[in-house]
Amino acid sequence: MESGEDKPRHGFINRYWVLIVIVLWLIAWSARDWLAPAEPEDPPAESGVVLEEEPSAEDQEAAREEAAREEAAREEAAREEADREEAAREEAVEEPVEVEALLTEARETYWREGAAAARTVLEGGLETQAYESRERADILGELGNLQYATGDVEAAMGSWDRALEKLPEGERRAMMAPLRPIYSRHHPQGADHLERFR
Template sequence: MESGEDKPRHGFINRYWVLIVIVLWLIAWSARDWLAPAEPEDPPAESGVVLEEESPAVDEEAAREEAAREEAAREEAAREEAAREEAAREEAAREEAAREEAAREEAVREEAVREEAVREEAVEEPVEVEALLTEARETYWREGAAAALTVLEGGLETQAYESRERADILGELGNLQYATGDVEAAMGSWDRALEKLPEGERRAMMAPLRPIYARHHPQGADHLERFR
């Protein structure tokens, strides 16, 4: 049998162990996360976190914007191509017009050369200018202006192109044309006559022409200054 002194000691020890167990349990409970073995991380697909998917409406809006940008780029490229084509057409038209103008000028030059060659071939013995002018005036009074013009034009063809005598015939031709009312043709004949005259003789012819040019020529009498 245990003595009366051992009973209190056993009760104290039992209470002491109960206290130790409680303290250990509290320590273990507070350190449970630290003491627990680390669990492997789950892959993102198995983590349970649901990623937010983009809204289909956002995708459609982005697709529409991209399509609109592409369409605008195509339209801009088409406008630039049309502008280049238009510029090429305009350049081709200018070049064609220049070629046509050059061809016309060449045709005029060739025609002038042919006419001059024909005139030179057909030149007969030059007629006396005074006799020709007298014949033209007499024809005018007898048969009229048309017949007199024919006489002068025929006599003009017998003269060399650079001859001084052409100036007298052209001057008389201009007088006859003016008398018949063809002022523009008359001024053309007078201009040609002034070009043939020597400088010292031009002033004498220009004096009576000034009033006529002042009334009828676009540049007035100032046009005659070019023959000074």
């Protein structure tokens, strides 16, 4: 049998359960920010993520101007190189200098007057040759040797590359063999760079 005390208590919960649910809901709703999991404002230090500050408008403008200046300088250098190559093609003298005589003169000048004078002789000889001539390859090869002997390895490799481009296919291998050790030591791609001339 049920006691009389259980009934009123049980009746109280039945009567006010809707009211209790509403009160609990209001409490939860008003504390929603406190009860919600917080999102970290900064990433944890161990994640390795570093947020960079957004550059100011002045910094962005300065960066754009710097990039534009660099691009203009690259374009100007490319234009100058193209102009020099075009001028070399157009200014080829009607009577080219005999290459063997020029190379002998450059070597003698090197021993008598030094590297700068020998370089002037070789560069003058380049101007007398047609741009696509085979003789130009011999002069460029000797110019590369001179540049290498004076310690300008990068310029020497540039001259040798241009010489290899001018040589007929059959003659390239003979020139490439002594260059392999030099390119292995000094070129970023090593001797593999020479494979493009095969």
